[in-house]
Amino acid sequence: MASGTGTRARTAGDDIWKTRVEKINAELFTMTYGSLVAQLVKDYEDYSEVNKQLEKMGYNIGVRLIEDFLAKTNVGKCADFKETAETISKVGFKMFLGFSPAVANWSADGKEFSLLLEENPLAEFVELPEDAAAELSYSNILCGVLRGALEMVLMQVECSFVSDVLRGDDTTELRVKLVKFLEEEVPMGDD
Amino acid sequence: MSNRPSFVAKRVPILDRSINKNRGNEINVAAFAFLFSEMLQYAQKRANGIQDLEKRLSDFGYRVGIRVLELQVARDKPNRRENRVLGILYFIHSNVWKSLFGKQADSLEKGTENDDEYMISDNEPQISKFISIPKELSVLNAAAFIAGIVEAVLDGSQFPARVSAHSTGTDQFPLRTTLLIKFDKSGM
Numbered sequence: 001m002a003s004g005t006g007t008r009a010r011t012a013g014d015d016i017w018k019t020r021v022e023k024i025n026a027e028l029f030t031m032t033y034g035s036l037v038a039q040l041v042k043d044y045e046d047y048s049e050v051n052k053q054l055e056k057m058g059y060n061i062g063v064r065l066i067e068d069f070l071a072k073t074n075v076g077k078c079a080d081f082k083e084t085a086e087t088i089s090k091v092g093f094k095m096f097l098g099f100s101p102a103v104a105n106w107s108a109d110g111k112e113f114s115l116l117l118e119e120n121p122l123a124e125f126v127e128l129p130e131d132a133a134a135e136l137s138y139s140n141i142l143c144g145v146l147r148g149a150l151e152m153v154l155m156q157v158e159c160s161f162v163s164d165v166l167r168g169d170d171t172t173e174l175r176v177k178l179v180k181f182l183e184e185e186v187p188m189g190d191d
Numbered sequence: 192m193s194n195r196p197s198f199v200a201k202r203v204p205i206l207d208r209s210i211n212k213n214r215g216n217e218i219n220v221a222a223f224a225f226l227f228s229e230m231l232q233y234a235q236k237r238a239n240g241i242q243d244l245e246k247r248l249s250d251f252g253y254r255v256g257i258r259v260l261e262l263q264v265a266r267d268k269p270n271r272r273e274n275r276v277l278g279i280l281y282f283i284h285s286n287v288w289k290s291l292f293g294k295q296a297d298s299l300e301k302g303t304e305n306d307d308e309y310m311i312s313d314n315e316p317q318i319s320k321f322i323s324i325p326k327e328l329s330v331l332n333a334a335a336f337i338a339g340i341v342e343a344v345l346d347g348s349q350f351p352a353r354v355s356a357h358s359t360g361t362d363q364f365p366l367r368t369t370l371l372i373k374f375d376k377s378g379m
Contacts, residue, residue: 024219035251036233036251098219121216
């Protein structure tokens with residue numbers, strides 16, 4: 001079941017990436033993101049605040065990004081959360097960032113999974129100083145993007161990095177947890 | 192969180208990694224546009240007026256420029272240091288522009304009134320294209336960012352200068368942007 005969905009999603013994602021996406025130098029993106037993080041660190045001086053800001057900015061991006069995604073992909077409603085995960089990885093990540101993280105570590109109830117980022121364009125060339133390595137979630141913007149995008153398709157999720165090579169871990173693992181499905185309604189005020 | 196007494200790198204130490212490994216990597220321009228749009232809003236919230244906003248955007252670009260310079264020089268010119276004004280300008284117009292934006296800049300001109308002024312123009316800056324209306328404002332914002340990059344490349348190459356961005360749209364190229372580079376006397 002998963003492999004069927006996965007293959008379809010992968011083909012769709014690869015196809016969109018190759019033919020329907022205008023591309024720009026990834027390093028410009030990487031350095032621009034680094035510039036943002038550096039500025040936030042300077043402005044807030046408190047890493048947990050920076051993490052929050054990054055997540056919030058990611059959320060703002062996510063709620064707009066989902067429209068671009070839906071417009072370009074004609075992907076129908078996902079049958080279940082497993083299909084959502086495959087779509088995020090093989091279509092979403094692929095079309096915006098050019099690569100697909102592996103989907104892994106499913107929880108028994110099927111409500112949590114991890115994305116394993118073998119490569120991370122946000123963090124290319126990055127090395128964190130010691131105090132930052134302990135507290136800063138450098139790529140936290142991704143957590144917000146996922147949260148915002150999925151909220152628009154009526155899933156409330158929690159996302160966080162459980163490990164990060166920038167912090168000295170072996171892998172970079174982003175954990176996505178489905179909290180609940182949302183009712184279709186007019187959204188409340190924003191963040 | 193893991194408690195380590197000191198930062199232990201489990202992957203290849205950063206200075207040993209190949210600088211050419213991911214050189215040609217690309218990303219969806221929309222990803223950049225979304226990111227830049229958030230950065231712009233962040234800067235707008237904190238800025239006091241247009242000039243302050245341009246300064247903040249230029250600061251964002253400056254940090255990028257420092258690193259772009261290091262990377263480009265390490266990759267393409269490891270044994271030569273540019274010591275002529277025209278040389279560094281050409282480096283920016285061709286090498287830097289090509290690596291960041293996929294094409295060379297459209298023109299490099301010397302200012303007619305002052306000896307220390309030069310202009311680099313781009314008919315359709317890639318990043319302006321995808322920033323939303325109002326278009327005029329968006330061109331300037333993207334240009335302020337690029338101006339910061341260029342200023343950092345010049346400062347880092349020992350050619351201190353002030354770089355400002357101007358919208359010079361024409362009918363044919365409405366998004367045309369010109370960077371005015373005014374060199375400090377010390378570098379000339």
